[in-house]
Amino acid sequence: MVAMALDIGEKRVGIAVSDSSGRIASPVKVLPASEVLSFARTFRLLIEDYEPEVLVCGRPMTLAGERGPQAERIEVQALAIGRAARLPVEFVDERLSSSEAKRILREQGLNEKAMRGKVDMVAASLFLQTWLDARSAK
Template sequence: MSANLVPLEAFLDLPDHARLLGLDLGTKTIGLALSDVERQIATPLETIKRVKFGLDAAALLKITQKHAVAGLVIGLPLNMDGSEGPRVQSTRAFIRNLAPLTALPIAFWDERLSTMAVTRTLLDADASRAKRAAVVDKMAAAYILQGALDRLMRMPAADPES
């Protein structure tokens, strides 16, 4: 396992005002969301059309530099019963290949129901099918990242004395 694969709690030790980038890895696209510098709010950023790993990784790493990202939160598409299927294996393989290319800490976040929740929100907002298709991946990334940010805010801060 790569040294930069960390539990979410490790993000509590990141420098102040450092952003996190959330990723929703799909087979055809990668949805991206960016946190604010206070790490409280996730905002949909963009969607990368997947081509091949080298190009996808280069585009992703360029975005991390452009936005001064200090850590990555990757949606882990577990099955509803918590088991790991082919999509989890694909996500882990992508991260296994990405991790050596960056020093950024990487944490997984359970993304069950994220796309369904976002799609329901878009349907409730009466978004057209084309509009939903254009934004669902980056909105799912924001949903994933917001879940991780909310969890981080509920974690006790590390004791500076320890």
């Protein structure tokens, strides 16, 4: 089963997908949030190319495990994207995924400017991998 992860931000959406066996997550692309939210052609083509069966969206949580201040906005947007794509939406804790993505990219020698377009898709792949691992453990 192919899953597509969306790390929904105010300006950008990081996108990652799993392999067809549902075991490995890979970063794919970052699109402007406006294109994903309006179900623009660029995003529709990704849906057509990867044929996901589910959208996995990051839910911002506080370090205490409570819903973060952006959670409601992101949940509403994610459900709207799911309706437009005719796909079910599942949510996963995205706590620290951006921090971990930045650490990984820094280790690869990227500076803040070079990271800007990559952090969101790497973060999406990290929380998608967590979701995939949890499913395979069941």
